[in-house]
Amino acid sequence: MDSSDSARRVTAALATAGITDVVLAPGSRSAPLAYALAEAAERGELRIHVRVDERVAGFTALGLALGSQRPAAVVTTSGTAVGELLPAVMEANHAAVPLVVLSADRPDELRGTGANQTTRQAGLFGVHVRAAVDVPAGTDPSPYLARALAESRGVNGPAGPVQVNLAFRDPLVPSMPSTDTDAEVTSEAGVHAASGMTGGDSAGPDRGTTTAAPPSGAAARTVVVAGDGAGELAAVFAQHLSLPLLAEPSSNARFGSSVIGAYRLLLEGFGPRIERVVVFGRPTLSRPVAALLARTDVERALYVPEQPAWFEEGRRPERLIGTLDELLAFAGRGPDGWLRQWREAGARAEAALQLLLDEEPALTGLHVADAVWENTADNLMLGSSNPIRDVDLMASGDWHPLEVYANRGLAGIDGSISTAGGIALAAGIPTRLLVGDLTFLHDAGGLLLGPGEEEPDLQVVVLNDAGGGIFGLLEHGQPATVERYGTAVERLFGTPHSADLAALAAGYGVRHRLISTAAELDAALAEPVTGRLVLEVRTDRAGLRGFHARVKQAVLAAVGH
Incomplete structure (x- = not known):
């Protein structure tokens, strides 16, 4: 069962239970529910109320339940969005209001891996809900919904709030014919799923995994990825080994002679040449980088001098390295011309971007x-x-x-x-x-x-x-x-x-x-x-998709891809 089918069964269960009002706080992971709700609204089965702020959405649903004297639902995406509902859930608990929380989530293979906007959110509301059910991705949610909705109405005690945590895998958009190729981004499908982030076999910081490190000082087509919190060490490391540095802004490593501008647009052409990746910090911004880190034909190492807070032990596919000596040996020195090729391409990309921006009228x-x-x-x-x-x-x-x-x-x-x-x-x-x-x-x-x-x-x-x-x-x-x-x-x-x-x-x-x-x-x-x-x-965002398509085309043309 794909995510769209699962979401349609959720809306069918809501309609069967007599729930006519759903408050939606928009997000990406909850997209299957949004489309299913749109279809249900078209059929006249329920009303959708859109609120940008999840805290507002939670209390709006609370008011709908109070005013209608029947359960009302609120939908959020994953991450902090779910936590924003806690005040409304607490009030619903103590006031015995049947508030139904439908929280979208990543599938189990991504939990604990550091995947973006992912946390342990099932059961987040603790004692304040009558029931909390976690629906695995690909599973029929109907029996889970039936149990939770019954508890919200007070089948075993006072009425009150419930949480139905729904895991969705990509694709998050209903399938339909499409020849669209103008967007810069592509689907996440396969990016995380192919990354090996399935848990169980990866080691902690004190145990090596995946392929063995090359001999110390060996030349390799390695890149350094600096994610959030990487720090200046990532820049020094890349510069010392003459390696390209792909640094996110909040890495605080985006400086020095190894920095590559517009790197995410260069990965389409340079990505297949990469043999190894060294990761500092936590990369979260770019799907091209996520795709690079998902490749099993690339040796990957994550620098973890101490256990970080953003992933759980055993849930990452990279080799986890805790010392700089071992990391230097793994990375190897960049071969002749490797950094120069990246820097020249980055410079051409930046020039193409500036030229395009100069021509934009607004x-x-x-x-x-x-x-x-x-x-x-x-x-x-x-x-x-x-x-x-x-x-x-x-x-x-x-x-x-x-x-x-x-x-x-x-x-x-x-x-x-x-x-x-x-x-x-x-x-x-x-x-x-x-x-x-x-x-x-x-x-x-x-x-x-x-x-x-x-x-x-x-x-x-x-x-x-x-x-x-x-x-x-x-x-x-x-x-x-x-x-x-x-x-x-x-x-x-x-x-x-x-x-x-x-x-x-x-x-x-x-x-x-x-x-x-x-x-x-x-x-x-x-x-x-x-x-x-x-x-x-x-x-004006009306032309944003086309603008980013022109950006990508200009950069690829400038670097010869």
């Missing part, structure tokens, strides 16, 4: 990412979704902010303003935050300060495309999907809004400035960050 996320990186000398925090990926594509290795932060533990969009404010207050260092509009709205309450509270020096740059632009770059933006589901795709994934960010900032007593041109943006970013200021840059 500001895009890539313009903003480039300007923010180049004009930030103090702390920089990057919000999840498109902004950090735009910076990953544009950030030059010739410049680096003081420190780059990002909430990549579970990569949620929640709490970004508050986190950045705390960073700014911690050491009194001016901090710039780059976020999308939905991330900004999700934590708008973070702008509220009481009288006498210390104000951080915090500048919030908001890329406002009036919705969730990232979904248009994923499978949901494919023409066949849009044609079949029509306005439901925009409503359930694009989540359009007309929020007035200037009025919102003013209501919290925060300065606001609307940016319309690249010159205005550069001038605003050059000013000292003092007090709190929101810089709003409005963009």
Whole structure:
């Protein structure tokens, strides 16, 4: 049973149980449920209520259950989104309200591996639910739903909240004919599944796995991948061995002579040549990098001088290495010309990107990412979704902010303003935050300060495309999907809004400035960050998929692929 069929059985069970209202907080892993709900709504079986903030979604569902005197359901994606429901679940527990939590999750083979937005979320609500069931991917959810719904109605005691945790494997979009090839990204199908992240056989940091390390100093076509939290050691390591460095922005290793610009677009041509990969930190941003790390024909090593918090022992496929001597021996020195080829390709890619941006008539996320990186000398925090990926594509290795932060533990969009404010207050260092509009709205309450509270020096740059632009770059933006589901795709994934960010900032007593041109943006970013200021840059996401297709085509043409 694929994910779409499983989700359709969920909506059928809801309809059979008389549940007519479902609140949906959009996300990627919950996409099968979103499409199944859209189909059910088309048939008139239920009503969908879309809320961007999961905490709001939880309490909206609570109110629907209270007002209708029957169970109401709330749907979230995986990760912190589920945790945002806890206050509503706690209230439903003590008030005996039949609130049904439908939390989407990764399949078991990805749990504990460090897969993006993945945690142990089954049973998260503990004593506050009447029942918590974990439905394995590919399993008929009907009997699980029947049990949980009965418990929500009080079959064995007081009515109250229940959690149905639903694991979904790729593909997350209903199957349909498609010839779409214009998107930069491709399906995750096979990326994690082929990675060997199935648990059981991998060793902990003190036990080697996979293939044996090559002789010390041996030349090898190795690349260094620096994920979140890698630190400057990754840059020093790559430079010492003359190896290409593929560094995410929040690695704080994106500097030095080994850094490769626009690396994720180069992997299509250079990827087949790679023999070994050394990983520092936790890579989470790029599907091309995930595909590289999934290849069983590539020797992979993960540097873990101590047990990290982001994966469980025995759940990673790489060889886990805890000493630099062993890591140096594994990596080998880059052969003659290996780094030079990457650097030349990276330089051509960066030049092609700049040329394309110069020709664009309006500001895009890539313009903003480039300007923010180049004009930030103090702390920089990057919000999840498109902004950090735009910076990953544009950030030059010739410049680096003081420190780059990002909430990549579970990569949620929640709490970004508050986190950045705390960073700014911690050491009194001016901090710039780059976020999308939905991330900004999700934590708008973070702008509220009481009288006498210390104000951080915090500048919030908001890329406002009036919705969730990232979904248009994923499978949901494919023409066949849009044609079949029509306005439901925009409503359930694009989540359009007309929020007035200037009025919102003013209501919290925060300065606001609307940016319309690249010159205005550069001038605003050059000013000292003092007090709190929101810089709003409005963009149009309608053509985002086509724009990223042109970006990819321009880079591939420039490097000869």
